[in-house]
Amino acid sequence: MPTIFTIRSKQARKKYLIFLILLSLLFVSPLQAQSISSVEKIVSLGYAKRFSDTTGSLKIQHQALNLAIKNKSKDDEVICYAYLALTQRRLLHLKEFLHYADTAYYLSKNVQNVRAKAHAAAAMGSLKSYIEDKPQALNYLLKAYQLFSKINAHDQCAKIASDISYLFSPASPPKVEKYAREAMIHAAKSGDPESNLYARLAFGSFLTDKLETGGVVDWEVAVKFFKETVALAEKNADKIISKSNIGIAYINLADLYTKDPKSIDEKAFLMNLEKATTIAKRYNVKIIYRSAIGLQGYYFTQKGDYAKAELLFIEGINYQKKLPYTDNYLLATFYSCLKEVSVKRKDFKAYYAYDTLYTKYNQLKYNEATQSKLQNAEARYESSKKAERIKQLELENELQQKNKLLGYAIAGVLLIGLIFMFRSYYYRQRYYQNREDFLKQEQANSELKVQLMEKETIENLSARLSLERRLLRSQMDPHFIFNALGNIQSMILQKDTIPAVSYLNKFAKLTRQVLEQSRKETISLEEEINTLKNYIELQQLRLNNGFDYVIECDGTIETDILIPPLLIQPFIENAVEHGLKPQENNVRGLIEIYFKEDETKRNLICTIKDNGIGLAASRKLKINDTHQSLSTTITDERLTKMQKENPNAGFTVKEREPETDGQGCIVILNIPILS
Incomplete structure (x- = not known):
């Protein structure tokens, strides 16, 4: 089952946690062990209207805040913030979110009310979760959970414990449980349907995760639990404010039906998706709508009903385009699914059209994600700067208090004698003045350091994201992937089962290797060679075994040495695409790869030779060639960055000598050996 449509899958968990906490965090029930002030009742009433009437919700909350300020109640003021x-x-207003959360938390330091401190800690935990600072989010939410537990605020505890469970996943399954x-x-103690549904979704997530290692019994337990959850949600629908949580329960139950070890219950599967889609359209919940349409489309695709699957994905696109905003992530997802359906239907004209639109929206989606990461990084540093400034103010207040005490001391000394008072005042005043100057200088240095750190970090993050994006694009050519899968499919249709399975295993292994190595800083030479072998053998399949290859290592090289990943494969791609592929049919292609170590410079020298058409002929063909490779530019940038640590890093490309070495191209890579 694709992870893009499975809300509780590990790959989608991070985005889903942000969405789930956003929808229904900390909704206050009027019944709690500790008394609730009239101001808190007003602000909680306004908060309860956040889904149905945003303007009215904010108006009521600001009225409650003004009343708290008028009554000079710091406790109520903290809760309102x-x-x-x-x-x-x-509302996705990060700047205002940061301002109100920081204000609530730092005002709470000067109050004794447990409820106020708990609400402030919960708001800060929500902020840290939103800007992807998981360790700090856990610290604040655990603190809020402890404080609410002291006053038996069970509805709040149910929701915060659920959020903590999500944050511990998947790193610590025992703490998740x-x-x-x-x-x-x-939730059971609170008697609040909203809290009960929130908690059941968290526990259902834990049961779903267990299915990865469980069997039929675990699946039956999970299905039974979610059926009970859906039934309770339908029974108390009028009392549940976060209607999206009901839709999530339907989605998760439908997803469980697709994991039935025996056979899928199509009627139950489609019924739950239909209910989820109805809620998504009524309350405009994007992730539920995307998941419902995606699961249905995937199901009919697997079933072989490509026409129905295509109609579903197109319906999702048309619905999204009618909305007053554009969801680039959703549109890119649906066009990607339409591409898959086109491949299965062998409608390559439609595939090209969908691929063009997918590329457009995928780029917009990536730009939005990058901007979001930069905004989150800026918010983290802004919060850090505020904390630093507050500490500076506390030091100044402490200094002012000490100066007041000094004045009282001087007044007392006047009773003893003028001379002793003068001496005491003079030395003490000079001491505190020096200390004040020192603190002011420290404050100025600290602010400058924070500003420089913020600027440098954001610039580095932007450069790194740009390079990573371009590196990921260059890892595997989409044409190569499509052709490899097409050849494997052709083998299967021709009933060449054994070679088809072999090449399919190689393709799966290559894909996994590329994805895993793209996340690593270093890999061993042995891993790099294995990846190259898989890649070249798939290229051989693609070109009907029209060329051979040789990989040799110098006898002195240890294959466990560490090198940067994914540096060599793009040049093999260039050799195949621009050297061997245009070669005449009567010439047998050959790629030779040799490794040797330069121990004095701590470099691995990789020499790549091909007997293709050569650089000059390749440049003439590139005018009409649709294949574009980013390998030279990206590899040059990566090696340039490595030159700070290893000045010998780099590569050269040249023609082979036709008279002495034969026709073709030579690439010499100087790769740093990392410790």
Whole structure:
């Protein structure tokens, strides 16, 4: 099942957690063990309207805040700021979210009320989760959970324990289970349907994760649990404010039916997706709509009903285009699915059209994601700067208090004698003045350091994201992937089962190797050679075994030496595409790869030879060639960055000598050996 449509899958968990916490975090029930002030009742009433009437919700919350300020109640003021922060999160207003959360938390330091401190900690935890600072998010949410537990605020505890469970996933399954079960216990004590559904979704996520290593019994337990969850949600639908959570329950139950170890219950599967789609359209919840359409489309694709699958994906696109905003992520997802359907239908004209639109929206999606990461990084540093400034103000206040005490001391000394008072005042005043000057200088240095660190970090992050994006694009040519899969499909249709399975295994292994190595800083030479072998053998399949290859290592090289990943494969791609592929049919192609180590310079020298048409002939053909390779530019940039540590890093490309070495091209790579 594709992870893009499975809300509880590991790859989608991070985005889903942000979305789920955004929809229904900390909704306050009027019944709690500790008394609730009239101001908190007003602000919680306004917060409850956040889905149905955003303008009215903010108006009521600001009225509650003004009343708290008028009554000079710092406790109520902190709680109002916490609710306003969470409302701004739902509106995706990061600047206002940051302002209200910081204000609530730092005002809470001067109050003793447990509820106020708990709300402030919960708002800060939500902020840290939103800007992807998971360790800090856990610290604040655990603190809020502890404080709400002290006052038996079970509805709040149920929701915060659920969020903590999500944040511990997938790193710590025991803690995921611990807090999911505690959420269920608190939800039962609260009697609040909203909290109960929230907690059951968290525990259901834990049961779904267990299916990866479980069997039929675990699946039956999970299905039974989600059926009960859906039934409770339908029964209490009028009392549940976050209608999206009901839709999520339907989606998760439908997804479970696709994982049935025996056979899928199509009727139940489609019924739950239909209910989820209805909620998504009524309340405009994008992730539920995307998941419902995607699961249906995937199901009919696997079933072989390509026409129905295509209609579903087109319906999703048309619905999105009618909305007043554009969701580039959703559009890119649907066009990607349409490409897959076109391949299965062998409608290559439609594939080209869908691929063009997919590329457009995928680029826009990437730009939005990059901008979001930069904004989150800026928010993290802004929050850090505020904390530093508050510490500076606390030091200044402490200094002012000490100066007041000094004045009182001087007044007392006047009773003893003028001379002793003068001496005491003079030396003490000079000491504190020097200390004040020192603190001011430290403050100025600290602010300058924070500004420089912020600027440098954001610039480095932007450069790194740009290079990583271009590197990922150059890893595997889409034409190569499509042709390799086409050849494998052709083998299967011709009933060449054994070679088809062999090449399919090689393709799967190559894909996994590329994805894994793109996330690593270093790999061994042995891993690089294995990846090259898989890649070249798939290229041989693609070109009907029209060329041979040789990979040799100098006898002195240890194959466990570490090198940067994915440096060599792009040049093999160039050799095949621009050297061997245009070669005449009567000439047998050959790629030779040799490795030797330069121990004095700590470099691995990789020499790549091909007997293709050569550089000059290749440049003439590139005018009409649609294949574009970014390998030279990206590899040059990567090696340039490596030259700070290893000045010998780099590569050269030249023609082979026709008279002495034969026709073709030579690439010599100087790769740094990393410790």
